[in-house]
Amino acid sequence: DAGITQSPRYKITETGRQVTLMCHQTWSHSYMFWYRQDLGHGLRLIYYSAAADITDKGEVPDGYVVSRSKTENFPLTLESATRSQTSVYFCASSSRDRSYNEQFFGPGTRLTVL
Amino acid sequence: SQQGEEDPQALSIQEGENATMNCSYKTSINNLQWYRQNSGRGLVHLILIRSNEREKHSGRLRVTLDTSKKSSSLLITASRAADTASYFCATDGGTGGGNKLTFGTGTQLKVEL
Numbered sequence A: 001d002a003g004i005t006q007s008p009r010y011k012i013t014e015t016g017r018q019v020t021l022m023c024h025q026t027w028s029h030s031y032m033f034w035y036r037q038d039l040g041h042g043l044r045l046i047y048y049s050a051a052a053d054i055t056d057k058g059e060v061p062d063g064y065v066v067s068r069s070k071t072e073n074f075p076l077t078l079e080s081a082t083r084s085q086t087s088v089y090f091c092a093s094s095s096r097d098r099s100y101n102e103q104f105f106g107p108g109t110r111l112t113v114l
Numbered sequence B: 001s002q003q004g005e006e007d008p009q010a011l012s013i014q015e016g017e018n019a020t021m022n023c024s025y026k027t028s029i030n031n032l033q034w035y036r037q038n039s040g041r042g043l044v045h046l047i048l049i050r051s052n053e054r055e056k057h058s059g060r061l062r063v064t065l066d067t068s069k070k071s072s073s074l075l076i077t078a079s080r081a082a083d084t085a086s087y088f089c090a091t092d093g094g095t096g097g098g099n100k101l102t103f104g105t106g107t108q109l110k111v112e113l
Helices: none
Strands: A004-007 A010-013 A019-025 A031-038 A042-051 A054-057 A064-066 A076-078 A087-094 A109-113 B005-007 B010-014 B019-024 B031-037 B043-050 B055-058 B061-066 B071-076 B085-091 B107-112
Touching: A004 A087, A010 A019, A019 A031, A019 A087, A019 A109, A042 A064, B005 B085, B010 B019, B019 B107, B031 B061, B031 B071, B043 B055, B043 B061, B043 B071, B071 B085
Parallel strands: A010 A109, B010 B107
Antiparallel strands: A004 A019, A019 A076, A031 A042, A031 A087, A042 A054, A064 A076, A087 A109, B005 B019, B019 B071, B031 B043, B031 B085, B055 B061, B061 B071, B085 B107
């Protein structure tokens, strides 16, 4: 299916475990983003990528790792999950055209760290 | 942080009424965007207004931008129950901002029958 997908949609894990959230887009967009959404904070940027093999930190990168070996995939890994990382995570993508940098969002992954 | 802030945080109106949400931001921009988020879903882009534009329309949506005051407003006319959602403004980083967007904390709109 065309679009942007995230998996899993729901995940429960324990403190200290490694968790990887997957994001896949079919538009060949250059840019991809990971956000977390928490009550009172809106959306905060974790990491972003301008192209394959190019990633950069956002506002709240600590505790997260990303990679982008292929244009269409942008996985987010929590190397050692903490309770403060309980959140809803959204992946998004946009084209290289900065004059109209609309972002397209995935459905989100609700992560609970016990 | 150049995070935008929406005002009000929550808004409840009757179907058929107009809803107005405001957004303030801190730094220069190339454009400002508005997104809608239905409960439990991802954000959906509604409209983009460039820094050299003052007003833009799309269906029942009207967006204004005042760069001198660093503020924008989103007007939804003749609201419907289906408009119930959270609305976020998002700003890019101006000349050096790349394709990153900074989102505000959102306005929760409830449209009652």
